[in-house]
Amino acid sequence: MELFSLPVSTYSSKVRLLLELKGIDYTAAPPPGGYSTPEYMQLVPLGTIPAIKVENEYLSESDVIMEYIEEQHPEKPMLRGSALERAKHRYLARYHDLWLEPHLRRTFAHMDPATNDDVELNAHLDKFEERLQKLEELFEPQPFMVDGEIGYADCAFPATIALAEILMPIFGRKLKLGSKTAVWYKAVMGNETVNSIVNEGVQATLDWLNSGGG
Numbered sequence: 001m002e003l004f005s006l007p008v009s010t011y012s013s014k015v016r017l018l019l020e021l022k023g024i025d026y027t028a029a030p031p032p033g034g035y036s037t038p039e040y041m042q043l044v045p046l047g048t049i050p051a052i053k054v055e056n057e058y059l060s061e062s063d064v065i066m067e068y069i070e071e072q073h074p075e076k077p078m079l080r081g082s083a084l085e086r087a088k089h090r091y092l093a094r095y096h097d098l099w100l101e102p103h104l105r106r107t108f109a110h111m112d113p114a115t116n117d118d119v120e121l122n123a124h125l126d127k128f129e130e131r132l133q134k135l136e137e138l139f140e141p142q143p144f145m146v147d148g149e150i151g152y153a154d155c156a157f158p159a160t161i162a163l164a165e166i167l168m169p170i171f172g173r174k175l176k177l178g179s180k181t182a183v184w185y186k187a188v189m190g191n192e193t194v195n196s197i198v199n200e201g202v203q204a205t206l207d208w209l210n211s212g213g214g
């Protein structure tokens with residue numbers, strides 16, 4: 001499988017976690033021309049990473065890619081269990097993509113003093129913290145999000161939380177995990193595959209920040 005991704009991309013890490021935890025062979029390459037460029041958008045119209053090549057087409061949107069992989073590789077299922085349990089995996093992954101992560105992403109625009117707007121920045125940081133606390137109401141650690149084994153939902157959050165650990169202090173805050181999220185995060189980061197992919201992203205992000213973040 002061919003995957004367009006970058007180590008700094010948290011959504012790419014999400015898909016790579018699923019691929020590696022399932023033991024699927026894939027090759028990862030940076031998006032040709034860079035993400036959001038006209039060159040890349042000729043292949044992937046939305047210009048985002050991750051994306052995968054399927055026959056002669058490209059699929060983007062991390063959840064769509066992950067569900068496609070699950071359907072194509074039903075062995076070692078990550079989106080598993082009863083219909084309700086599968087819905088819980090999708091619900092948590094969607095909560096990550098639509099409710100939580102976008103507020104962290106929007107802080108990037110405020111790292112550059114030329115575009116920094118403190119009111120907007122703090123509104124996103126407040127919302128990110130609030131939504132991280134809300135996560136406490138959405139699952140019971142078992143220790144993983146839906147059952148006793150790493151699954152689909154568990155792939156969504158690790159890279160985002162690791163990124164928040166880096167970004168919050170830059171903005172004068174400290175990342176606070178609720179007690180359930182802390183139990184889950186310790187368990188998920190105890191998995192070697194998760195730890196290695198997340199730490200690759202952390203290192204790439206630190207390198208990017210140290211080089212000026214441009």
Ligand SMILES: N[C@@H](CCC(=O)N[C@@H](CS)C(=O)NCC(=O)O)C(=O)O
Pocket residue numbers: 008009010011012035036046047048049050060061062063097
């Ligand atoms: N909803 C998308 C979000 C992907 C996304 O925002 N990826 C970032 C990198 S982590 C990106 O490609 N940004 C470029 C852009 O937004 O134009 C998904 O789930 O794949």
